[in-house]
Amino acid sequence: MAIVTTLLYFLAFWGSSTSLHALATRYGESDVDEQDSFLFEHKRQSSSACSGNITILHQAGLATSQIASCTSFTGDIILDHASGNISFLTEAEEGLTFLDGSVYCRNNAGLQQLSLFGLITITGSVVVDNVENLVLMEGEALVNVQSIRVTDAPKMLFVSFAALNQLEFLEIGGTPMTYEDTISSGLAMASIGSLYIHDNFNLTIGVLSFLRLRNITNSFIFENNGPNSQIVMNLLWASNITLRNVQSIDFQRMIAVNNSFEISNSENLTDIGSDVLGFIGGSFVQNNPNLQRVGLAGLKSTGGSLVITENPSLQFLAAGSLQTVTSMDLAGPFQSLNSLNVSFDSLSHVSEGIKVEFTNQTPPVECTWSVGDETHALSGAWSSFFVCNGTVHTPSTHTSNALLTQVKPGGIASCILLAVACWSLFYWTVKL
Numbered sequence: 001m002a003i004v005t006t007l008l009y010f011l012a013f014w015g016s017s018t019s020l021h022a023l024a025t026r027y028g029e030s031d032v033d034e035q036d037s038f039l040f041e042h043k044r045q046s047s048s049a050c051s052g053n054i055t056i057l058h059q060a061g062l063a064t065s066q067i068a069s070c071t072s073f074t075g076d077i078i079l080d081h082a083s084g085n086i087s088f089l090t091e092a093e094e095g096l097t098f099l100d101g102s103v104y105c106r107n108n109a110g111l112q113q114l115s116l117f118g119l120i121t122i123t124g125s126v127v128v129d130n131v132e133n134l135v136l137m138e139g140e141a142l143v144n145v146q147s148i149r150v151t152d153a154p155k156m157l158f159v160s161f162a163a164l165n166q167l168e169f170l171e172i173g174g175t176p177m178t179y180e181d182t183i184s185s186g187l188a189m190a191s192i193g194s195l196y197i198h199d200n201f202n203l204t205i206g207v208l209s210f211l212r213l214r215n216i217t218n219s220f221i222f223e224n225n226g227p228n229s230q231i232v233m234n235l236l237w238a239s240n241i242t243l244r245n246v247q248s249i250d251f252q253r254m255i256a257v258n259n260s261f262e263i264s265n266s267e268n269l270t271d272i273g274s275d276v277l278g279f280i281g282g283s284f285v286q287n288n289p290n291l292q293r294v295g296l297a298g299l300k301s302t303g304g305s306l307v308i309t310e311n312p313s314l315q316f317l318a319a320g321s322l323q324t325v326t327s328m329d330l331a332g333p334f335q336s337l338n339s340l341n342v343s344f345d346s347l348s349h350v351s352e353g354i355k356v357e358f359t360n361q362t363p364p365v366e367c368t369w370s371v372g373d374e375t376h377a378l379s380g381a382w383s384s385f386f387v388c389n390g391t392v393h394t395p396s397t398h399t400s401n402a403l404l405t406q407v408k409p410g411g412i413a414s415c416i417l418l419a420v421a422c423w424s425l426f427y428w429t430v431k432l
Contacts (some may be wrong), residue, residue, distance in 0.1 A: 057082050072098035083110030087117045168193040176202045194218040200225045318343035327352035333360035358392050365390040
C-alpha cells in the first residue's frame with residue numbers, strides 16, 4: 001500500500017513540474033525574443049560593417065559609407081582632403097553615439113565646418129590639424145574623449161564641447177581666436193590633465209573660457225600668444241604651470257602649484273601677485289624686462305628653489321608669510337642689495353642658502369648667505385648676512401655703501417697711487 005501511495009505522489013509531482021515548465025516557456029517567450037534580439041543587434045553592430053578605418057571626403061560620402069546605419073563603430077574615422085560641411089548624423093535612429101577609435105581631420109583645405117553630431121563617447125582622440133578654412137568645430141553631446149588637438153587652423157573661430165567635464169589633454173594652437181570669439185565657446189571642463197595653448201596671436205585676454213576649470217593634474221603651458229594676453233582663471237591647484245609672453249596674471253583662487261611654476265619672457269608683465277597661493281614646488285620668474293613687483297602674501301613654503309632672475313625693473317619682492325624655502329636665487333642689474341625692496345618677515349628655514357648675483361658688474365659679483373638652519377627674518381637692511389666675491393659699483397663707479405664686500409689685495413694702494421698721479425699731472429699742467 002505504501003509503495004502505491006509513493007508512486008501516485010511521484011506521478012502527480014512529475015505532471016505538475018511539466019506543466020510549470022510549459023507555463024514558464026509560454027510566458028517567457030517574449031523575454032527570450034528580446035534577449036535574442038539584443039544579442040543579434042550587438043553582433044550586427046560588431047560586424048565588419050561597423051568596424052575598420054574609414055576615410056570621409058564630404059557629407060554625401062559619409063551618408064553612403066559603411067557607418068551610415070551604425071550606432072557604434074570600431075576603428076578610426078579619417079577626414080583627408082575633405083570639403084564643405086560635415087556632420088556625423090547617420091540614418092540610425094539615435095545616430096552614431098559610440099566610437100571605439102579616434103577622429104583624424106588633417107590637410108582639409110576645403111572643409112569649413114565639422115560637427116560630431118550625436119557622438120557621446122570617443123575612446124581615442126579628436127585631432128584637427130592643417131585645416132585652412134575650418135571655422136567651426138563642435139561636439140555638443142560628447143561626454144567622453146581622451147584628448148582634443150586643434151592646430152594650424154588659421155580661420156578657426158569657434159570650438160565647442162559643452163558636455164565635457166574632464167579631459168586628459170587639450171591643445172589649441174595656430175588659430176586667430178580672440179577673447180570675443182572664445183568667451184561663448186563651450187569649453188567648460190572642470191579638470192584637465194594637460195592644457196597647451198600656443199601661437200594664437202590674436203588672443204588678447206583669458207584662456208578661452210575656462211572659468212569652470214578647477215585643477216590641472218599634469219601641466220599648463222601658455223606661450224607665444226598675443227603679447228597682451230591676460231590669464232584669468234579660477235584654478236584651485238595645478239601640478240605644473242608655464243606662462244610665457246603674457247601681460248597680466250590673475251590666479252586669485254589658486255592655493256597650490258605642486259611642482260614647477262614658471263613665468264618668463266613676458267615683455268608687458270609688470271606685476272605678479274596672489275594673496276591665497278600657499279605652496280609652490282619651485283618657482284622661476286625669469287627674463288621679464290618690465291616686471292616691477294612680485295608679491296606673494298599667502299605663500300608659506302616652497303618644495304624647491306625660488307628663482308627670480310633677469311628682471312631688470314624689479315623693485316619690490318615680498319612674501320611676508322614665507323617660512324620655508326629650499327634655496328633662493330636672485331640675479332639682475334641691481335644697484336645694491338638694499339636698493340631692492342625685500343620683505344620675507346617670517347622666513348625661518350632656508351636649507352641651501354640664498355644667492356644674489358649682480359649681472360651689471362664686470363665680472364658679475366655674487367653675494368651668498370649660507371643660512372643653513374639659522375633663523376632670521378629677512379627684511380629691510382639684509383646685506384649684513386651676505387659675503388660677496390667682489391665690489392658692487394653704482395653706475396657712477398662709486399662703491400655701494402649697502403654692501404659689505406671683500407677688497408682684493410693691493411686694491412687700496414692702487415687707488416692711492418692713481419690719485420697721486422692724477423694730482424701731479426694736474427699740478428704741472430697748471431704750472432706750465
